[in-house]
Amino acid sequence: MSHDEGAHKLAYPIPSPGALEPPAEWAELRQQCPVATVTLPSGDEATLLTRYDDVRQVLSDPRFTRSSPEAARISANKSGGVFNSEMATALPQSGEEHLRWRRRISRWFTAKRMAALRPGIEAMADQLIDDMLAQGAPANLKAALGFPLPVWVICTMLGVPESDRNRFAHWSDTLLNLTRYTDEEVQRAQSEFVAYMSALVAEKRAEPGDDLLSELAHGEDPMPETELVATGQALLVAGHETTANMIGKMVALLLAGRRRWESLVEDRSLVRTAVEEALRFDANAGFGMPRYIPEEAEVAGTQFAGGTTLVCSMGSANRDERAFDGAGEMNLARTPNPHLAFGAGAHSCLGQALARTELQAVLEVLLRRLPSLELAVGVEELHRLEGLAVGGLREVPVRW
Structure with a gap:
């Protein structure tokens, strides 16, 4: 079946039967229609890729960009969603400029720096678990541990004062909006976020500290204002929302x-x-990664015209039997494990060493402190977070 026969005019994201289960359509699409036409929350059309090799190829191809004014809009609001936001467009998207930007940021995310951060992350997890135990069971692990920990870590790295940490949840939710917020709410939150970041950047220029924003504001080659503000926003959103949700999903999957x-x-x-x-x-990985094809190209054995928007489903690719033996089973000792949760190629997740460090540290501390941990509700009573570009659970009720 070719992708334009219209047999699959699916609404995307595809709803799922259970909070931890993949949509049945994934396996079907991988088998029969690996290049499928879908309708996005904005009403625009895009092409969905579900197989491992295709997703990997597209994510690794430097010709395809993350966004373009011509690309399909992801969300129904005016900004078109996080990939089309002012924040995204203020950052260099491709080529030399993008590599240069990445190199400057990635110096802060080396394995060596992560190893140095780890004891602090474990101590923070211990402290949050102390607070959770003091409150008593049942607890919502997501609110008690999943959210505060990554926020604390990324704020520490960026040099955000402790008193401001709690303001980011709403700002980043509106930035990741697919269907949850109105235009007005998104606009208001975004201008607050930009105003806050601009003030913080001005402070770092005046009085630098030992943090990432200060270094980018000074250094041999100070980063221009709009780029620095957007970098701060991007790292705050990416650095807490995905990991916070992943902590909850990881623990839920294991329990x-x-x-x-x-x-x-x-x-x-x-x-x-x-x-x-x-x-x-993780079958609830969120929207996936859009890629815009500026000129004619062949992907997955299909010729695409310039102007096509592809959506790469990393969640589906990670369940592809062609790439993983027993892909539908959770094998905790699986190695090697070349999953695409962090993407691939020049745009693969910059903070993946940090995310891994946080996930490992949280899991270590939980196993040590709460070996008797269990879900306080049946798996069927877990609910997905709806309407955002990231996948997550609304809450993860636990007892011990």
Whole structure:
């Protein structure tokens, strides 16, 4: 079946039967229609890719950009969603400029820096768990641990004062909006966010500290204002929202099969591979990655005209039997595990070393402190977060 026969005019994102389950359509699309036409929340059309090799190829291809004024709009509001926002367009999207930008930022995300951060991350997790225990069971693990921890870490790295940490949740939710907020709410939150970031950047220029924003504001080659503000925004949103949600999903996945949790309690050396497998197995990974094809190109054996918007489903690609043995099973010792949760190529997730460090640290501390942890509700009572570009659970009720 070719992608334009219109047999699959699916609404995308595709709803799922259970909070931790993939939509049945994924397997069907991978088998029969790996290049499918879909309708986005904005009403615009795009082409959905669901197979591992195709998704990897597109994400790694430097010819395809993340966004363009001509690309399909993702969300129904005026800005068209996070990939079309002013923040996204203020950052260099491709070529030399993009590589230069990445190099400057990635110096802050090296494995060495992450190893140095780890004891602090574990201490923070311990403190949050102390607070959760003091409040008593049942608790919402997402609110008690999943959200505060990554916010604290990224704010510390950027040099955001502690008193301001709680303001970011709403700002980043509106930026990741697909269908949840009105234009007016999105606009208001975005101007507040930009105003806040601009003031913070001005402070760092006046009185630099030992943090990422200060270094970018000074250094041999100070970053221009709009780019620096957008960089701060991008790192705050990316640095907390995805990891915060992933902490909740990872723990839910591990507790949903009791044997999974117990095998980790018995053998902590599995923590590293278990984190990778949770990232691969996550069937609620959010929107995926859009790519814009500026001129005619062949992808997945299909010729595309210039002006096509592709959507890469990393969640589906990570369940592709062609790429992973027993792809539908969670194997906590799986290695190698070349999943695409962090993307691939020049735009692969800049903060993946940080995300891995946070996920491993949280899991280590939970296993040590709460070996008897369990879900306080049945798996069927877990609910997905709807209407945002990132996948997550509304809450993760636990007891111990």
